[in-house]
């Protein structure tokens with residue numbers, strides 16, 4: 006089952022993740038400066054407060070009439086509107102199936118940046134350990 010919630014935003018929003026699987030953020034206008042969105046990497050519940058990697062830094066300036074579609078778990082915020090009046094329509098889309106399935110998973114490396122990094126780290130450690138064991142056992146020697 007999919008659920009949709011919407012609201013209008015005209016204020017700055019602190020750093021957060023949405024309680025949604027997918028968020029549609031439509032800039033309705035009207036005339037303003039500021040209010041930029043900043044994105045800082047997708048995270049699961051466990052890793053929501055972990056460090057941002059340089060490649061995860063993404064800033065976006067709202068354009069009236071244009072929309073941004075992003076994962077709800079993409080950490081983000083809106084900077085203050087410095088002048089004028091900004092109106093955005095937010096549509097938060099929730100999936101009860103996704104939420105139910107999440108209960109039985111621990112590894113979210115298919116979408117959480119930090120789970121992905123941890124997985125890569127585990128893999129490179131295990132490759133290093135295997136190489137070490139191989140060379141200790143005399144593998145690769147010609148004698």
Ligand SMILES: O=C(O)CCC(=O)C(=O)O
Nearest residue numbers: 014018023030083093095
């Ligand atoms: O004001 C915006 O453009 C973003 C607001 C937002 O992220 C939210 O309400 O969840």
Ligand SMILES: [Fe+2]
Nearest residue numbers: 018022023081
């Ligand atoms: Fe948000």
